[in-house]
Amino acid sequence: MGTTEELLAELAGLRRRVIRAEGVLAIQDLKARYAELVDQRFSKGQIVDADTLTMVADRAAGLFTTDGVWDGGPGLGRAIGREAIAARLREPTVAYARHFFLNPRIVIHEETATGRWEVLSPCRMPDGTSYWMTGYEDDEYVYHGDTWLHRSMKLTTVFMAPVQAGWTESSVFR
Numbered sequence: 001m002g003t004t005e006e007l008l009a010e011l012a013g014l015r016r017r018v019i020r021a022e023g024v025l026a027i028q029d030l031k032a033r034y035a036e037l038v039d040q041r042f043s044k045g046q047i048v049d050a051d052t053l054t055m056v057a058d059r060a061a062g063l064f065t066t067d068g069v070w071d072g073g074p075g076l077g078r079a080i081g082r083e084a085i086a087a088r089l090r091e092p093t094v095a096y097a098r099h100f101f102l103n104p105r106i107v108i109h110e111e112t113a114t115g116r117w118e119v120l121s122p123c124r125m126p127d128g129t130s131y132w133m134t135g136y137e138d139d140e141y142v143y144h145g146d147t148w149l150h151r152s153m154k155l156t157t158v159f160m161a162p163v164q165a166g167w168t169e170s171s172v173f174r
Contacts, residue, residue: 024104031101031104041092054090056089066082068150095126103118115138117137138154
């Protein structure tokens, strides 16, 4: 058994570790909710109706700070602020996509955090051409109130490879 000071220092260290671990888990959940929402813009291989698209885009934008930055790179553009992010997400550039965020590397800095996620996304363009897209997203997060939010998200596309068979079979869409 240590001194009171040693026990207090150990308790403080354990508290910091718990806060970091809970932050990592909360950010992983935040990214999963974002992926789920942006994928809800599509159903059965098509863009959903305008009302659903608006609702989903607004909810996805709500996962950002009020001055958050969504940066899709040169191909997808950039939006600043929740309203602009929602407007951008209401205009999909693809006819279908699924987002898989993999291999998270998240670092908690008390009430801010950074993260890098590998991205894998099967997608189909409006002309019917299907692709595998891969890249990574560099994110910044902030702990706001009792939840983590995106402060910024920047996509870097590494490659898009065409898929010969495509994502056109009705059996692949739910």
